[in-house]
Amino acid sequence: MSTREIAELTGKSHDNVLRDARSLAKRGVLKSEETLYIHPQNGQAYPEFLLDQRDALVLVSGYNATLRARIIDRWQELEARVLAHLQVPSNFAEALRLAADKAEENQRLQDALAKQAPKVAAIVRLAGAGGAICVTDAAKQLQLAPSKLFGWLEENRWIYRRRGSKRWIAYQPRISAGLLKHKVTGLKPDPETGSDRAAFDVLVTPKGLARLAELLAVPAALTNPGRN
Template sequence: MNMEQSTPKGNVPVAALASGEPLTMSSREIAELVESRHDKVKQSMERLSERGIITFTPMGEKSSGGRPGTIYQVNKRDSFVVVAQLCPEFTARLVDRWQELEQEKASGGFALPQTYEQALEGLLAKVRENGALQIENRAKDAAISAMQPKVDAYEAYLSEEGVCRITDFCNKHGVKVNRPGWILRDRGLMHHKKVLATQIGLKSGILKNVLEKDGFEYIDSKGQSVEAQQAMIVRQREVSLLKMIVDAYGLTAFRNSVAFDRAKALIGSGK
């Protein structure tokens, strides 16, 4: 199987450089080397193939804005035949390019700089890449720092309310993430289409509707302004929910047998 990579001269599909695979060259790169249109190169290759002079492997080409096209991959010998047919004066360029490809393969797919200018360009590119990465990381750190006070305040709010998120409950007890939602909806404790406790769920004492972290207001079906809320588990009733899950699903509701045994121990202790 041929794998395509890009030459150092642009996004031109070229030979596979993976160890153990034969080198090939694409019709797209040949067109660039001989400064000809890609469709003309392909037509020439098709005529040569019809005469049994060369063989090629058609491959899909990634789209660059238009419809995806097709390129032809040929081996070293056939690439010389194609170039000789198209533009014999460009044979020297083809020889140089094959030498580059063979050096890249010998070095594991990385072209070694041949001149001081190439080495300097590579160094500058690496410096720019590292600089952009540092800027991106600083921006992420700043965003996290700006959000942290809000996160801390919300966590304090949940603690005061005596509730925890369903995902936090699952992580704490090793419950698979979808099982609490299943049992709560099956028992009519939570709405089927949203994470919001029903009146039955609120009366059970297991669930409580609390303001969302990024709380906002919306207009309900009655035209009234309502603050966005979501159902969370009352910490003092976690064991009750665990019992419901164990009774309904058993071990299959837990991530492993250790979590299942721990849940049964909690249920037995009544804590």
């Protein structure tokens, strides 16, 4: 749940909710990190937090009971949607069939993994690496020229630049998927709205690096980490 949705549910301004989240994050109370979203109307990037259930409830714990109830109701609504899509057997025969289907699916996955064991192991190692890194460092990890990686990311709609700007921006679906993130490097007032507008850099997450390694098929960079 984003701080923007919390602001909408509670009737508070997003600036105030964002201030509360930053205060808790600074004290180490929130585990979630600040990120950016692209405003659909003006194309500008603004800060927000994407919170799991624990952090969302911690954030609103200081709000009054009515506002807390709205957030809890929203979480229950989201959970109900997930449960509605789960396959639950209604009798013993269905349970056996479901178990058999799962066993067959697991076997197919194991066979596929066995065929691609070296590649899978390399990607798993890469996915478990340290924190997010800049695109240039990601190119080094993948043993690619930075210009080639930037070009691929732009062509495949991972990143883009607004006209007249030299700063790269990550597409929101890539951020939501955990492949890319924005590192906020500063804040300055938006001349139109007066709200804080963020200056930021695009970072590649470990998950994103693993996905790029898979898509770009660069086994040398994966199987020989000592060269990175």
